[in-house]
Amino acid sequence: MKFRVNRDVLADAVAWAARVLPNRPALPVLSGLLLEADGDDLVLSAFDYDVSARASVEADVSEPGRALIPGRILAEITRSLPAMPVEIATSGSEAVLTCGSAEFGLLTMPVEDFPTLPTAPPRVGAIGGGVFASAVSQVAPASSRDETLPMLTGVRIDIGGETVTMAATDRYRIAAREFAWRPERPGLTAAAMVPARVLVEVARSLRGGEVSVGLGDGVAGFESVGRTTTVRLLDEQFIDYRSRLADDWPIRADLRVTPFIEAIKRVALVAESNTAIRLSFSRGQVLIQAGGGDLGRGTEVLDAELSGGDIRIAFQSQFLLDGLAGVETELVRLNMHSPSRPALITEVPGDADPDFRYLVMSLRLG
Structure with a gap:
């Protein structure tokens, strides 16, 4: 096997395929990347019996062939090469990689021991x-x-x-x-x-x-x-999951999502791990609170449009932030029943059923 390929193209494809390589392979050959050169194509493959990855790139192939090369070291090498064309050629049990004045000889593994990759499903x-x-x-x-x-x-x-x-x-x-x-x-x-x-x-x-x-x-x-x-x-x-997301919500609060996220992150700085972020909704605003233990406490007030009665409710901060991070509109809506029941995060506006829904359990208020 012998081929020549653009350095950036090779490094990108190797890094992409190598991402599925197992940290502790059941067999040594599963730590390898399979390189197959033929015609004008180079195909790089990785497989761990559960996940397979194939990347196809253009290459100048002078000698078709196959080689199984340790994947992680190949990824490290290709990422550090100078911006010049890369040539890889096999010689016996070695794959010789040349790029400018840099040369590496990598011991190959038996290609015949590499498992057959699954075919792509219909x-x-x-x-x-x-x-x-x-x-x-x-x-x-x-x-x-x-x-x-x-x-x-x-x-x-x-x-x-x-x-x-x-x-x-x-x-x-x-x-x-x-x-x-x-x-x-x-x-x-x-x-x-x-x-x-x-x-x-x-x-x-x-x-x-x-x-x-x-x-x-x-x-x-x-x-x-x-x-x-x-x-x-x-x-x-x-x-x-559909039945859990479908409900009538007597209390709704709309507020701007970006300031809401930023305020939660600030207030959470004084909260201990896995402690609650407390939200107190009243007409026109929400009071965000956290802490009160050994580190201190934090509060912040934001504008909020509330329909339904006033409510105090608490959430695990990261769970709440994960839901808010999924909102792609300027406004977010919190749909609530009571302090002891889960709340539903949805996007605003839209009268139809929202495309994104995030149901999160509330925490008991101390």
Whole structure:
């Protein structure tokens, strides 16, 4: 194998594929990146039996071939190379990388020991990359990091014709985002549980265009601009999130989201970890309070438009901030029942059902 490729193109593709490499691979070969050069293309692949990543870039291939190279060291090297073309050629059990006056000899691993990558599942639809990335950023923070409960570490994707809903929960909050997309066939219905960390990585690496989504045989696939990720799906079991988000709310408070976020962050500076942010809503304003323990206390008052009765309610600060960060309008609405029941964060304006909904548990007021 021998090819020549642009340094920035190679470094970007290597970094993207190497992101799925396991920290503690079950087999040594799973720490490698598979390089396949043929025609005018170089394909870089990584696989850990659960997640696969493929990136295809243009290259000047003089000798077609395949090589399995330690992925993390290749990523470190390509990132530090000078801005000159890179040549990689295999010689025996070594891959020689040359860039300007720099040369590295990397020991290769047996290509035949690398597992066969899964094929991309059948395409079921496509969505604009911006909408996809926005939906993932709104929903994924509500997923759990507790690997002992795999169901809670995923994002539920419900497909119903031209509408898709993403939802996630960690038992203390529920985030859901609905958006339109272009299905492969009319009336398509499907559901899948995708690991949240994979969706976040896919969304983070998008460079524009649209995202093609595939589903089948317990695998989901996401393809955009020559880069494909496949992931093994989680068990489809999930809570009935729609019923929990549908309710009549007797108390509503509208306020500007950016000042609200900034005030919470300031006041929370004197709050101990996992303590409450207390919100006291009255006509025309909200009083934000935190602390009162060993560190001190903080208060701030903001304008708020309130309908319904006055209310005092408390939340875990980071949970509240995660919900507010998902709001893409200038105004945010807090829908409330009572101090002891969850509150629903939605965007304003809009008379129709909001696209983004975030239900967060309240904390007992001391």
